C-alpha cells in the first residue's frame with residue numbers, strides 16, 4: 001500500500017496539473033498510477049480505454065471559509081479510504097458549486113470517484129431567483145458528476161443521495177441521456193446503469209428517475225428527425241409509450257377531423273403530403289366523477305414556416321416544433337408511473353407545416369366552430385390556427401377544470417426570456433401561483449406575462465374578419481396569448497409559450513442538460529404542478 005502523505009506530496013509536485021485544477025475546469029480527470037505512485041491529468045478517452053467500469057458520485061458542501069465539508073455518505077467513504085479522499089479534495093484546489101472532479105484509480109471497488117460540490121449547506125429558497133437552490137444544487141452536482149463519469153465510459157454509476165435522492169436521480173438520469181439512435185452502434189456511448197448508494201430513501205430516488213425518464217422521453221421525441229417522426233410515427237411512439245401504463249389512446253384521422261370541422265387545423269396541415277393525426281389520451285387516476293385537467297400540445301412535426309418560409313440555418317431545429325405534444329405524452333406517462341390520483345385528458349394535433357401548391361395562403365380566412373373568423377397573415381404562425389381548434393374541441397368535449405397548453409408559439413418569447421423560464425399566461429391567479437411554485441421546486445422556472453385587454457384589442461380590430469393570426473405591433477408572445485384567449489371559455493387556463501425552453505440546449509447553463517440536445521422542458525414542472533393539484537396537503541412549502 002502507498003502512504004497518503006506521499007501521494008499528496010506527489011500532487012503538489014505536479015504543479016502543471018494543479019494549475020489546471022485551479023483554473024476551475026468544469027470537468028477534470030486525474031489518473032493515479034499505482035506502480036509509479038504518480039498522478040497524471042488524463043483525457044476522458046484514454047481513461048475509457050482502460051476497461052474499468054464502476055464509478056461513484058460523492059458530494060461535499062462548502063463552509064463559510066470555502067473549505068469542504070463531506071456529506072455523511074462521502075464521510076463514510078473517506079473513512080474507508082483512511083482519509084485519503086478528503087485530502088485529495090482539499091489539495092485539488094478551490095471548489096465551486098456544481099463542479100466535479102474525477103479521481104481515478106484511487107480505490108479498489110470504484111475505478112472512478114467523481115467528487116461533486118453542492119455549494120453551501122441549507123441554501124434553501126431564493127425568492128429573487130424564484131428557485132429552490134438546495135434542490136437545484138443537487139441536480140447540478142449529480143448532473144456534472146454523471147456527465148464526467150459517462151464521458152469516461154463508466155458503465156455502472158453509483159450515486160449517493162446527496163441529501164436529496166429525488167433530485168440526485170433527476171440530475172444523473174438527465175445528465176447521461178444522449179440521442180444516438182442514428183449513430184453507428186460502434187460509435188455510440190454506452191448507456192450506464194444508475195444506482196443509489198448508501199441511502200435508504202429508494203422511494204424518492206425512484207420518483208426522481210420517473211420524472212427524468214419522462215423528460216428524456218420528450219427529448220427523444222423532439223430530437224428525432226422529421227422524416228422519422230412524422231405525425232403517424234409520433235402517434236405510434238405515443239401508443240407504445242402510454243398503452244403499457246394503462247393509458248387509453250385514441251388516434252383520429254382526417255375524415256374524423258372533417259366531421260368535427262377542425263378547419264384551422266386542416267388548413268395548417270394542407271401543405272404537406274403527410275396525413276394529419278389528432279390524438280386523444282385519457283388517464284384516469286382520480287374518482288370517475290371528477291372533472292379532468294386537459295393538456296393540449298402543439299405538435300407540428302416539422303415547421304418550415306409554409307409559404308412564409310423560415311431561414312434555412314434554423315429550420316432543422318423546428319423538427320421539435322412538436323415539443324408541446326411530446327411534453328403531453330411525457331407528462332401523462334409520468335402521471336401513470338407515479339400513480340397520481342387525478343384525471344387527465346390530453347389532446348395532440350399532429351401535422352407538418354410545408355409549402356406546396358396545396359398550402360395555406362397569406363390572406364386566407366378560416367371560420368371556427370365558435371363562429372369567429374381568422375385571417376392568416378403569417379403562415380409561419382400555424383400554431384394560432386391549430387391551437388384554436390384544439391382548445392375549442394377539448395373544452396367543448398371534455399369540460400375540463402383546468403386547461404394547460406404547451407406550445408412553441410412565438411420566437412418573441414425566446415428573445416425575451418431566452419432559455420431561463422417558460423413564458424406563462426393565465427386567467428387564474430391561483431393556477432399561476434401553483435405553477436410558479438412548481439417551477440421553483442423543479443428548477444424549470446415559469447415567468448408570468450400579461451394577458452391584458454390591451455393585447456386583445458390588437459388582435460381583433462379588423463374591418464372584415466374578427467381576428468388575425470399575427471396581431472398589430474410589438475409583444476408577439478402577449479399578442480399570441482391574447483388571440484388564444486378568444487377560444488377559452490369559462491375555464492382556468494395556463495398557456496405556456498415554450499419556444500425558448502422547448503428546443504435545443506444551446507449552451508451548458510444546466511449541467512444536467514447536455515448542449516446540442518433537445519431539452520424536453522417544461523415536463524417536470526407540469527408533473528410537479530399536477531402533483532400539487534392532486535395532493536394539495538402534501539405540498540405546503542413556503543414558496
Ligand code: ZN
Nearest residue numbers: 300303321383
Ligand atoms: Zn410552429
Ligand code: ZN
Nearest residue numbers: 303380381382
Ligand atoms: Zn411556424
